Amino acid sequence: MLVVFSLDTWGVIGIIVISFYVVIPYLLFAVPVQVLFNKHPKKFSVFYFCLYIFFSLPAVFIYSSVLNFDFSMYILTTKNYYAISLLAALFFWFWDSVFLQKKSSAS
Template structure:
């Protein structure tokens, strides 16, 4: 590969990195705010939002951002197909993290309402911010 082609690709990637960052931060803050409101009430407040945001960065970075990068190759603003795929990956991510954090090999997590609420909330929020910041 010629050097100027490589430089052009690096330039393209560096132009969109801030948008990925804004989408990630907005998603983490939004989902942590929803979690604080519905789980801890006002007693958690701002410290709860900050703490939850730090925990949410890991699954979003591991699962959602790679999917987001793939979707950004063919950008579509507020696409229902992208939304459904985000839900699918969100269900998988929440299952894996609940399994790892609880060290529970049973499938009991799939019967809880919180599993589906958290998965759907994470997907909606990430899809919204992805459409706002990255999809053209």
């Protein structure tokens, strides 16, 4: 819906802007974690999922604070903060497990 909205309002420029805002946190926060996890690949590891949650909490806080120019701790009291953090962790954990893990180690 967001892409459709931006297509109606901003056109191609809207898609480029949204892509820019999605790629920056991915490159800053998710890629280093995925590189670290690929040194010892495990597909769908619960431990890796917990670590993704751990890393997504400060990443979402920093990214949200920078975008909103609000560096207060108020964001930590909102449900959206935790929902976005959990969904980001779930997305990157799934993406890492399905597409990026080279091989699964036998446990």
